[in-house]
Structures are given as C-alpha cells and as structure tokens.
Amino acid sequence: MSALEVVDLAKSFGGLHVIHGISFAVMPGERRLILGPNGAGKTTLFNLIAGDLNPSAGKIVLAGEDISSLPSHRRAACGIGRTFQILTLFANETLIRNVMLAALGRSPSRWRPYRSMEADGELRDFAMTILKKVHLDHISKRQVSETSYGERRRLEIAMALAQKPSLLLLDEPLAGLSREERKSVESLLNELPRELTILMIEHDMDVALAFAERIALLHNGKLLVDGTRDEVISDRRTREAYLAQ
Amino acid sequence: MTKAFTLVALAIALVLPAILPGEFYTGIATQVLVFGLFATSVNILAGLGGMVSLGHAGFLGAAAYCYAILVATYGVGSIAAAFLTLLFGAGIAALFGLVALRTRGLSFLMITLALGQIVWGVAFRYTSLTNGDNGINLPAEALLASTPTARYYLCLAVLVIVLACLFVFMASPLGVSLKGVRDQPRRMSTLGYNTWAIRYVAYIISGVVAALAGILYVQIFQFISPHAMSLTASSEGVLMVISGGIGTLFGPVLGAGIVVLLKNVASAYTDRWPTLLGLIFLFIILVMPDGLLPGLRRMVRRAITAFSSYRGRSYSNTSQEAH
Numbered sequence: 111m112s113a114l115e116v117v118d119l120a121k122s123f124g125g126l127h128v129i130h131g132i133s134f135a136v137m138p139g140e141r142r143l144i145l146g147p148n149g150a151g152k153t154t155l156f157n158l159i160a161g162d163l164n165p166s167a168g169k170i171v172l173a174g175e176d177i178s179s180l181p182s183h184r185r186a187a188c189g190i191g192r193t194f195q196i197l198t199l200f201a202n203e204t205l206i207r208n209v210m211l212a213a214l215g216r217s218p219s220r221w222r223p224y225r226s227m228e229a230d231g232e233l234r235d236f237a238m239t240i241l242k243k244v245h246l247d248h249i250s251k252r253q254v255s256e257t258s259y260g261e262r263r264r265l266e267i268a269m270a271l272a273q274k275p276s277l278l279l280l281d282e283p284l285a286g287l288s289r290e291e292r293k294s295v296e297s298l299l300n301e302l303p304r305e306l307t308i309l310m311i312e313h314d315m316d317v318a319l320a321f322a323e324r325i326a327l328l329h330n331g332k333l334l335v336d337g338t339r340d341e342v343i344s345d346r347r348t349r350e351a352y353l354a355q
Numbered sequence: 356m357t358k359a360f361t362l363v364a365l366a367i368a369l370v371l372p373a374i375l376p377g378e379f380y381t382g383i384a385t386q387v388l389v390f391g392l393f394a395t396s397v398n399i400l401a402g403l404g405g406m407v408s409l410g411h412a413g414f415l416g417a418a419a420y421c422y423a424i425l426v427a428t429y430g431v432g433s434i435a436a437a438f439l440t441l442l443f444g445a446g447i448a449a450l451f452g453l454v455a456l457r458t459r460g461l462s463f464l465m466i467t468l469a470l471g472q473i474v475w476g477v478a479f480r481y482t483s484l485t486n487g488d489n490g491i492n493l494p495a496e497a498l499l500a501s502t503p504t505a506r507y508y509l510c511l512a513v514l515v516i517v518l519a520c521l522f523v524f525m526a527s528p529l530g531v532s533l534k535g536v537r538d539q540p541r542r543m544s545t546l547g548y549n550t551w552a553i554r555y556v557a558y559i560i561s562g563v564v565a566a567l568a569g570i571l572y573v574q575i576f577q578f579i580s581p582h583a584m585s586l587t588a589s590s591e592g593v594l595m596v597i598s599g600g601i602g603t604l605f606g607p608v609l610g611a612g613i614v615v616l617l618k619n620v621a622s623a624y625t626d627r628w629p630t631l632l633g634l635i636f637l638f639i640i641l642v643m644p645d646g647l648l649p650g651l652r653r654m655v656r657r658a659i660t661a662f663s664s665y666r667g668r669s670y671s672n673t674s675q676e677a678h
Contacts, residue, residue, distance in 0.1 A: 160545055186547035198542040200535060211535055214528050215547030226526040273546060 410471020
C-alpha cells in the first residue's frame with residue numbers, strides 16, 4: 111500500500127488553474143523530490159496535501175485513508191508533518207518550548223487548562239531528544255529571535271519531527287542558507303529515520319538529487335515527468351522545462 | 356521581581372479601605388477592581404487570543420441584567436442568582452462565539468460590535484423585562500455584601516481568584532496553545548491543533564469572566580441600565596487593556612485604574628476630563644507602545660542596570676586608588 115496517493119488532484123483560484131489533474135503515488139520510506147520552476151504549483155501541491163487548501167477536484171489518500179475532506183489539524187493527527195518555505199516559528203519563545211508545543215499537538219493533554227507545560231517532564235525530555243537529533247540541544251533555552259537563520263531552519267524540521275509524522279513534507283529546507291548551514295541541514299536530512307516517507311521541494315540540485323530516490327517534475331501545474339532519479343534527469347522534457355533554466 | 360510586586364500590590368489592596376479617607380474612595384477602589392475584572396476578560400480575548408472585541412460590554416451588561424432580573428423580579432436568592440448568571444454568561448458566550456468566530460481581524464471586530472449592539476438594543480427596547488432606559492434598581496437585601504467595605508473585599512477576592520486562575524491558565528498547555536493560535540494560526544493547525552476550538556474555548560472563558568464582572572458591577576452600583584453595555588463601555592474595556600499592557604496579567608487592572616480614577620476623580624475638577632484621558636492615552640501609546648506595565652518594567656530594569664554599572668565603576672575606581 112502507498113504511503114501517499116494523489117489522484118487527479120486539481121486546484122483553481124477562480125479562473126486561475128494552478129494544479130491540473132496531478133496523480134502520483136509515494137511508497138513507504140521513499141524520498142521523493144518535487145521539482146519545477148517557480149509558479150509550477152509545488153507549494154500549492156504541499157498545501158493541498160497538508161490541508162491548508164481544499165482541492166477543487168481529485169483525492170488525497172494517506173496510507174489507504176481518503177483524507178481529502180479533512181482539515182489540516184486532522185491530517186496532522188493522521189501523521190502528516192510539514193515545514194514551511196517561509197519560517198513560521200514562535201519567535202518570542204525558546205527553542206525547547208517551540209518543540210514542546212509541536213509535540214503537544216497530537217497529545218490529548220493539549221487541552222489541559224492547568225499545570226504548566228514546563229512542568230511536564232516527559233514532554234520536556236522528548237523535546238530535548240528531538241533537539242539533540244537536529245543538534246540544537248545546546249541552545250535549547252535560547253529564544254528563537256536570538257538564533258541564526260540556519261538554526262531556525264533546523265528548528266522547523268525539529269518541530270515537524272516532534273509530531274512523529276509518517277509523512278514529512280519539506281518545503282525548501284535549504285532556502286536562504288549559507289554553504290556551511292546547507293551542509294549541516296543536508297547531514298540532518300540524511301540522518302532522518304528510513305521508515306519516514308519524505309516529500310521535498312528543493313532548488314539546490316546537488317543536495318536534492320543526492321537525497322531523492324524518485325522525482326516528480328511539475329510544470330505549469332501539470333505533472334510533466336515522474337520516475338526514478340536517473341529517468342527524470344535523462345528525460346528531454348526535464349532539461350527543457352527545468353534544468354535549462 | 357514579579358513575585359515581590361504581586362505581594363506588595365496585594366498587601367496594599369488588603370489595607371486600602373483602612374487607609375482611604377471615606378466610603379466614596381472605597382467605592383472608587385471597588386470600581387477599579389470590577390472594571391479590572393472586566394478588562395481582564397477583554398484581555399483573555401485580545402491579549403492571549405489576538406481577538407479584539409468591540410462588544411464585550413454586552414456580556415457584562417447581559418449578566419448584570421440577568422442577576423438583577425432574577426433577584427428583583429423573580430425573588431431568586433443572591434447566591435443562586437450569581438450561579439445562574441454565570442451559566443447564562445457561559446451560554447450567551449457559547450452562542451455568540453459560534454457567530455463571531457466565523458471571522459477574524461477587522462470582520463471579527465465588526466461582528467462583535469454588532470452583537471454588542473444587539474444586546475444593547477434588547478435591553479433598551481424590551482421594556483417589560485428590562486425597564487428600558489430607566490434600568491433596574493437592586494434592593495439592598497439582594498446584594499451579596501451589605502457594606503461598601505464588604506463589597507470591596509468581595510470584589511478583591513474575586514479578582515485575585517480570577518487572576519490566579521489566569522496565571523495558571525497562561526502557563527498551561529491550553530493557554531500556551533491559545534497564544535500560539537494568536538501568533539501562528541497556520542503553523543498551529545499544521546501541528547494538529549484545532550485552532551477554531553481553542554479560540555471558541557477562550558471566547559467562552561472570557562464571556563464567563565465578563566459575566567462575573569457584570570454580577571459585581573450590579574453589586575456596587577445597585578443599578579443596571581443599557582448604558583453599561585454601550586459601545587463606549589466596550590471601547591473603554593479595550594483602552595484599559597491597551598494602556599495597561601495587552602497580554603499581561605496585571606496590565607488590564609492598571610489600565611482600569613487609570614480610566615476609573617480619571618472618570619471619577621479628575622471629573623470633579625474639570626469638565627474636560629475626556630481630553631485629559633485622551634492625552635494620557637496618547638502619551639502611553641507614544642512613550643510605552645506595549646502598555647504602561649511593560650513600559651514601567653522596562654524602565655525599572657534599565658534603572659537597575661544603570662545603578663549596578665555605576666556601582667561597579669565606583670568600586671573599581673576605589674580599588675585602584677587603594678592600590
């Protein structure tokens with residue numbers, strides 16, 4: 111059974127058709143790269159899968175369950191975690207509190223109106239484990255506003271991991287990073303558990319191609335090429351639509 | 356420092372009726388507590404949830420009417436009436452929340468304004484129940500406390516309990532989630548939080564606290580009329596929160612103190628007290644944009660830092676001279 115299946119997915123904003131009947135399947139544990147030039151519909155596709163947008167047509171199936179009509183918080187409960195191209199962190203909170211808040215999202219104790227979140231030792235330990243995974247444990251008590259851009263990118267990934275997702279959507283995790291920071295995030299991506307299915311949008315071709323097992327190339331909202339890394343790279347349409355740019 | 360400030364403020368509040376020159380001033384201090392509670396209810400929505408309401412006095416007024424009608428018209432006991440009024444406040448907030456929370460931002464502001472005006476209209480026009488513009492007088496035996504000093508301590512106890520509960524709530528997972536929904540609603544939804552439900556719970560809690568303020572309002576004035584739920588009253592609630600320090604625990608109470616004192620004390624000396632109020636707000640917004648309490652806190656911190664560095668310098672000078 112596929113970890114994720116997208117069937118005839120379409121999205122229009124009024125008369126503007128952004129996604130045209132896209133279909134593809136992602137197997138459990140697969141690393142899938144979503145490629146395409148600006149305006150191809152990559153982030154819209156992520157927003158549709160994560161539930162930020164409702165599809166105009168088609169369906170999204172997660173591990174055999176149709177989640178097309180579920181709101182984004184229910185999809186998160188089903189196991190979808192994501193990072194954002196534009197950082198959406200809680201800037202006035204510490205790193206550990208950001209991760210604790212992310213970890214609470216799937217826990218029933220998120221509704222508790224008493225007892226401090228800080229007092230939850232189990233939650234705190236779990237958050238520290240996640241921060242250790244992304245090598246941010248040494249600055250866990252630092253405010254997000256006092257961290258570097260690269261550290262914030264890693265925190266984005268940490269927050270998504272804290273949700274214990276089965277499917278992780280990474281939207282340009284290397285965007286805006288220096289060469290050193292890129293290396294650090296790249297090694298972090300390679301350390302992610304193999305059982306985790308990952309869909310990634312990325313323009314840094316060196317990192318992206320080394321990471322991906324299969325690639326889906328979008329162009330003008332349509333799925334142009336879908337296949338293994340070598341198949342897609344050697345395809346004439348890939349060069350014309352994307353690599354030539 | 357916060358703990359010391361809280362203890363000092365509480366100690367002053369406890370001995371205040373003994374220090375104040377007469378019942379008139381005890382009455383004003385009681386008003387500060389009641390409007391501080393009302394401002395706290397506005398703060399739960401605006402400060403913690405990022406939802407600025409322009410109809411919040413509707414909850415205060417509706418609760419005050421509910422209590423007054425129950426005890427004055429139907430002869431219900433004052434304690435039972437207070438409990439029934441709290442239930443009524445929760446019910447009306449649950450109902451209004453279903454309408455208001457379909458929107459955000461400016462639309463939320465306008466919807467809450469409209470809801471507040473509906474409540475005001477009902478109080479004004481449904482004369483057979485509310486006595487219209489003449490309002491309802493409350494007999495002295497229908498009050499929860501008989502003397503002005505007892506009423507002061509009743510209001511103080513309620514405010515302290517509510518602030519203590521709010522302090523716990525703000526640090527709890529639900530309180531932190533509410534602030535998260537205020538700052539990053541999209542992220543919170545992706546993390547698995549039902550942002551609408553969190554805002555709805557906050558709306559009901561805020562409505563109940565406003566209803567509590569309504570019960571106390573009718574205790575101290577022994578009278579309720581549509582004026583209590585006017586747009587001006589709702590706007591004053593928002594001003595109290597913004598001037599005192601939005602999102603802080605004690606800021607709204609401080610803001611309520613400024614407004615109530617200016618209304619009651621400054622108005623005795625000048626007819627132009629609203630101008631004075633406007634100038635004070637202008638000053639606060641320009642000098643301390645995040646409110647009086649955070650502004651004062653910052654000033655105190657700066658003063659402490661400057662004093663410590665001055666002491667450090669003078670100590671090193673003395674040591675050098677000794678060598």
